Amino acid sequence: MDPSQSFEDQLGALLPRLRRFAHTLSRDSADADDLTQATVERALRSKAQWQPGTRLDSWAYRIMRNLWIDTARSRSRKARIEATPEEAELIGEDPRTAMDAALDLKRMMAAMERLPDEQREVVALILVEGFGYREVCEMLDLPMGTVSSRLVRGRNRLLAMVGEQ
């Protein structure tokens, strides 16, 4: 990130990563893009609260995570409880037939969807977004022990769902 860039430009440069994070949290791409857009708006409106010199990415990720909790959580929990047999089948399909990573996205989103929220956000931030444990503790305001035990449970559950390759 180039600190000489304007706030808006830096935020714009983060958009692809924010969209990726939104996809790890959301049920489908349409919801993910709604979440991304709401995050960008909230970030622009809260610009005064961001302290220059601190990491804009962690700040924007936190906004997205909080919005997701506010708006999407109840909906996605309901959806997970009502997961259809077709969805369960989709997750269990042989991954070797899905050579294309883009096709695999649907399966991975369905698998992430079935993780409890508190495991899903930790798995997403560490395994997909590449944040360090300590950064995630700060972002989510959680102690290290909680983050690492959620990560253990989340990734074991994911492995059980998507199987070995």
Add this chain to the structure above:
Amino acid sequence: MTVPDEKFFAWLDGELSPDEAALVEAEVARSPELARTAEQHRAMQSRLKMAFDTVAEAPVPGRIRPNANVVDFVAAKRARAAGRWGSPAQWAAMAATLAIGIFAGTLIVPRASGPVEVQGGRLYAAASLNRALDSELASAPGTGPVRIGLTFRDQSGAVCRTFTDPQSSGLACRNGSRWQLRGLFAAPEGQSGPYRMAGGMDPNLAALVDSSIAGDPLDAAQEKAAKAKGWR
């Protein structure tokens, strides 16, 4: 497993100190079971990452675009609250704008062919303006001449929306199942036409919004939700 789960995965994620990592490394080298678990998890993580990376590598859809009107309005509101209200240029711009019809029930002169109609002494949106107010989202502008700016709730709780077309801009609020006009302002002389949007919100309209609004304007998700509920 001879290594606790948390420690094993911290090793896998490169989170251990070199000394601790060397200890786990040695355990894994001794245990085929641990080595297999490490392999499975590496494969799963790489598959997960590759799948979601397709999103980060794809172009960002054009529809992800903050509503600049909301952002500008909130910024302007803050600036005014901070005491920077009323630069001479602002007042000059206000004076140059001609109000052609304004406020609940008081009809001045609606445009003869404009998308407004009078009923019971009140001015309501009609035709293309009514359609735009009903169906357009600021976050997903349509191709028609009317552009929606801000959507907000007024102090009575009614949904209000600002709009702009090539000749004018204004404010309409929900009254029953219709959009009642609260204000309609002609574009300043020489500024009509498709390019006047660039100049930002008409200062009269901004003042009218300021005096009506309760809280902040709706963001994209709230705007969408309000539409789904029929602007109630």
